[in-house]
Protein backbone atom coordinates (compact mmCIF):
# COMPACT_ATOMS: atom_id res chain seq x y z
CA UNK A 1 0.00 0.00 0.00
CA UNK A 2 1.27 3.48 -0.80
CA UNK A 3 0.02 6.99 -0.13
CA UNK A 4 0.32 10.29 -1.94
CA UNK A 5 1.30 13.14 0.42
CA UNK A 6 2.67 16.64 0.34
CA UNK A 7 6.44 16.43 -0.18
CA UNK A 8 6.79 18.61 2.90
CA UNK A 9 5.93 15.48 4.96
CA UNK A 10 9.34 13.96 4.16
CA UNK A 11 12.87 14.92 5.22
CA UNK A 12 14.93 16.68 2.54
CA UNK A 13 17.60 13.94 2.92
CA UNK A 14 15.09 11.29 1.76
CA UNK A 15 14.33 13.35 -1.37
CA UNK A 16 18.06 13.68 -2.14
CA UNK A 17 18.62 9.93 -1.71
CA UNK A 18 15.73 9.11 -4.05
CA UNK A 19 16.88 11.58 -6.71
CA UNK A 20 20.44 10.18 -6.59
CA UNK A 21 19.03 6.65 -7.03
CA UNK A 22 16.81 7.66 -9.98
CA UNK A 23 19.14 10.06 -11.82
CA UNK A 24 22.67 9.59 -10.41
CA UNK A 25 24.62 12.13 -8.37
CA UNK A 26 25.70 14.06 -11.51
CA UNK A 27 22.07 15.20 -11.88
CA UNK A 28 22.96 18.54 -10.27
CA UNK A 29 24.76 19.73 -13.42
CA UNK A 30 21.64 19.46 -15.55
CA UNK A 31 20.12 22.46 -17.30
CA UNK A 32 16.91 22.12 -15.27
CA UNK A 33 18.89 22.74 -12.06
CA UNK A 34 20.35 25.94 -13.53
CA UNK A 35 16.91 27.23 -14.54
CA UNK A 36 15.71 27.15 -10.92
CA UNK A 37 19.02 27.84 -9.18
CA UNK A 38 18.59 29.37 -5.73
CA UNK A 39 14.81 28.84 -5.64
CA UNK A 40 12.97 26.89 -2.94
CA UNK A 41 10.46 24.29 -4.16
CA UNK A 42 6.77 25.09 -3.87
CA UNK A 43 5.14 23.04 -1.07
CA UNK A 44 1.61 23.40 -2.53
CA UNK A 45 2.73 21.92 -5.88
CA UNK A 46 5.19 19.23 -4.73
CA UNK A 47 4.26 15.65 -3.84
CA UNK A 48 5.74 12.48 -2.41
CA UNK A 49 4.67 8.86 -2.26
CA UNK A 50 5.22 6.81 0.89
CA UNK A 51 5.32 3.03 1.01
CA UNK A 52 3.61 1.08 3.80
CA UNK A 53 6.57 1.80 6.12
CA UNK A 54 6.35 5.54 5.44
CA UNK A 55 9.52 5.60 3.31
CA UNK A 56 9.69 7.94 0.34
CA UNK A 57 9.42 6.00 -2.95
CA UNK A 58 8.31 8.79 -5.28
CA UNK A 59 9.08 12.50 -5.44
CA UNK A 60 7.88 15.42 -7.56
CA UNK A 61 9.04 18.98 -6.98
CA UNK A 62 7.82 22.22 -8.57
CA UNK A 63 9.72 25.51 -8.62
CA UNK A 64 9.05 29.20 -9.28
CA UNK A 65 10.85 30.14 -12.50
CA UNK A 66 10.29 32.66 -15.28
CA UNK A 67 10.91 33.46 -18.91
CA UNK A 68 13.02 36.63 -18.93
CA UNK A 69 12.44 38.75 -22.03
CA UNK A 70 14.98 41.12 -23.59
CA UNK A 71 12.75 44.00 -22.40
CA UNK A 72 13.34 43.01 -18.76
CA UNK A 73 9.81 41.69 -18.30
CA UNK A 74 9.49 38.23 -16.73
CA UNK A 75 6.68 35.81 -17.50
CA UNK A 76 6.21 33.63 -14.40
CA UNK A 77 6.19 29.86 -14.89
CA UNK A 78 6.19 26.82 -12.61
CA UNK A 79 8.89 24.27 -13.43
CA UNK A 80 7.83 20.69 -12.69
CA UNK A 81 10.54 18.16 -11.94
CA UNK A 82 12.46 16.19 -11.18
CA UNK A 83 9.83 13.48 -11.14
CA UNK A 84 11.41 10.35 -9.71
CA UNK A 85 10.26 6.91 -8.67
CA UNK A 86 12.39 4.42 -6.74
CA UNK A 87 14.02 2.38 -9.57
CA UNK A 88 12.73 -1.02 -8.38
CA UNK A 89 9.15 0.35 -8.27
CA UNK A 90 8.97 2.14 -11.61
CA UNK A 91 6.11 1.54 -14.07
CA UNK A 92 3.69 0.89 -11.21
CA UNK A 93 1.63 4.06 -11.64
CA UNK A 94 3.46 6.20 -9.05
CA UNK A 95 4.74 8.71 -11.58
CA UNK A 96 1.27 9.10 -13.02
CA UNK A 97 -0.26 9.56 -9.56
CA UNK A 98 2.14 12.39 -8.71
CA UNK A 99 1.71 14.06 -12.08
CA UNK A 100 -2.08 13.77 -11.87
CA UNK A 101 -1.83 15.46 -8.46
CA UNK A 102 0.32 18.38 -9.59
CA UNK A 103 -1.76 19.08 -12.69
CA UNK A 104 -5.01 18.94 -10.67
CA UNK A 105 -3.55 21.18 -7.93
CA UNK A 106 -2.22 23.68 -10.49
CA UNK A 107 -5.64 23.84 -12.17
CA UNK A 108 -7.40 24.29 -8.82
CA UNK A 109 -4.95 27.04 -7.82
CA UNK A 110 -5.01 28.75 -11.26
CA UNK A 111 -1.24 28.59 -11.10
CA UNK A 112 1.19 30.03 -13.60
CA UNK A 113 1.76 27.78 -16.62
CA UNK A 114 3.66 24.56 -15.92
CA UNK A 115 6.88 23.83 -17.83
CA UNK A 116 9.51 21.12 -17.77
CA UNK A 117 12.33 19.42 -19.63
CA UNK A 118 11.14 15.83 -20.07
CA UNK A 119 10.01 13.06 -22.38
CA UNK A 120 7.09 14.13 -24.62
CA UNK A 121 6.21 10.43 -24.99
CA UNK A 122 5.23 10.43 -21.30
CA UNK A 123 4.30 14.00 -20.30
CA UNK A 124 2.62 14.77 -23.63
CA UNK A 125 0.75 11.50 -23.80
CA UNK A 126 -0.87 11.64 -20.36
CA UNK A 127 -1.10 15.35 -19.49
CA UNK A 128 -0.80 17.25 -22.76
CA UNK A 129 2.57 18.95 -22.19
CA UNK A 130 3.78 20.26 -25.55
CA UNK A 131 6.79 22.05 -27.04
CA UNK A 132 4.51 23.97 -29.44
CA UNK A 133 4.75 27.33 -27.64
CA UNK A 134 8.34 27.05 -26.39
CA UNK A 135 10.23 27.62 -29.68
CA UNK A 136 11.33 31.10 -28.54
CA UNK A 137 12.58 29.91 -25.16
CA UNK A 138 16.27 29.60 -24.35
CA UNK A 139 17.89 27.97 -21.32
CA UNK A 140 21.18 28.39 -19.42
CA UNK A 141 22.53 25.03 -20.64
CA UNK A 142 22.02 22.41 -23.32
CA UNK A 143 18.50 21.14 -24.02
CA UNK A 144 16.53 19.51 -26.81
CA UNK A 145 13.77 21.81 -28.00
CA UNK A 146 11.27 18.96 -28.33
CA UNK A 147 11.79 18.13 -24.63
CA UNK A 148 11.21 21.72 -23.44
CA UNK A 149 7.47 21.60 -22.87
CA UNK A 150 4.71 23.58 -21.21
CA UNK A 151 1.11 23.18 -20.13
CA UNK A 152 -1.28 26.07 -19.50
CA UNK A 153 -3.69 25.33 -16.64
CA UNK A 154 -5.96 28.37 -16.95
CA UNK A 155 -6.16 29.16 -20.66
CA UNK A 156 -3.13 31.45 -20.70
CA UNK A 157 -1.37 31.30 -24.08
CA UNK A 158 2.13 29.78 -23.93
CA UNK A 159 4.68 31.67 -25.98
CA UNK A 160 7.09 34.56 -25.88
CA UNK A 161 10.84 34.72 -26.31
CA UNK A 162 13.57 34.93 -23.72
CA UNK A 163 15.81 33.08 -21.30
CA UNK A 164 14.50 30.74 -18.64
CA UNK A 165 15.82 31.29 -15.15
CA UNK A 166 14.96 31.69 -11.49
CA UNK A 167 11.98 33.92 -10.71
CA UNK A 168 12.98 37.40 -9.58
CA UNK A 169 10.89 38.50 -6.65
CA UNK A 170 8.93 41.61 -7.53
CA UNK A 171 8.08 43.76 -4.52
CA UNK A 172 4.52 44.98 -4.31
Ligand SMILES: CC(C)(COP(=O)(O)OP(=O)(O)OC[C@H]1O[C@@H](n2cnc3c(N)ncnc32)[C@H](O)[C@@H]1OP(=O)(O)O)[C@@H](O)C(=O)NCCC(=O)NCCS
Pocket residue numbers: 022023081082083084085086089090091092093094095096097117118119121122
Ligand atom coordinates in the same frame (compact mmCIF):
# COMPACT_ATOMS: atom_id res chain seq x y z
C1 LIG B 1 9.70 8.59 -15.57
C2 LIG B 1 9.05 8.13 -14.24
C3 LIG B 1 8.84 9.31 -13.35
C4 LIG B 1 7.68 7.48 -14.60
O1 LIG B 1 7.03 7.03 -13.44
P1 LIG B 1 6.60 5.49 -13.27
O2 LIG B 1 5.86 5.35 -12.01
O3 LIG B 1 7.82 4.66 -13.46
O4 LIG B 1 5.68 5.22 -14.55
P2 LIG B 1 4.07 5.18 -14.58
O5 LIG B 1 3.63 3.88 -13.98
O6 LIG B 1 3.53 6.44 -14.03
O7 LIG B 1 3.77 5.22 -16.16
C5 LIG B 1 3.65 4.04 -16.85
C6 LIG B 1 3.38 4.29 -18.33
O8 LIG B 1 4.14 5.39 -18.81
C7 LIG B 1 5.12 4.92 -19.74
N1 LIG B 1 6.38 5.60 -19.44
C8 LIG B 1 7.02 5.68 -18.25
N2 LIG B 1 8.14 6.41 -18.35
C9 LIG B 1 8.21 6.82 -19.64
C10 LIG B 1 9.14 7.61 -20.37
N3 LIG B 1 10.23 8.15 -19.78
N4 LIG B 1 8.89 7.81 -21.67
C11 LIG B 1 7.81 7.29 -22.28
N5 LIG B 1 6.88 6.53 -21.64
C12 LIG B 1 7.09 6.30 -20.34
C13 LIG B 1 5.23 3.44 -19.49
O9 LIG B 1 5.66 2.76 -20.66
C14 LIG B 1 3.81 3.08 -19.15
O10 LIG B 1 2.99 3.03 -20.30
P3 LIG B 1 1.78 1.96 -20.43
O11 LIG B 1 0.79 2.35 -19.35
O12 LIG B 1 1.27 2.14 -21.82
O13 LIG B 1 2.41 0.63 -20.16
C15 LIG B 1 9.93 7.07 -13.54
O14 LIG B 1 10.05 5.92 -14.35
C16 LIG B 1 11.34 7.54 -13.18
O15 LIG B 1 11.58 7.99 -12.07
N6 LIG B 1 12.31 7.37 -14.10
C17 LIG B 1 13.67 7.78 -13.87
C18 LIG B 1 13.83 9.25 -13.76
C19 LIG B 1 13.28 10.00 -14.95
O16 LIG B 1 13.65 9.72 -16.11
N7 LIG B 1 12.40 11.00 -14.70
C20 LIG B 1 11.74 11.80 -15.72
C21 LIG B 1 12.46 13.06 -16.08
S1 LIG B 1 12.00 14.45 -15.05
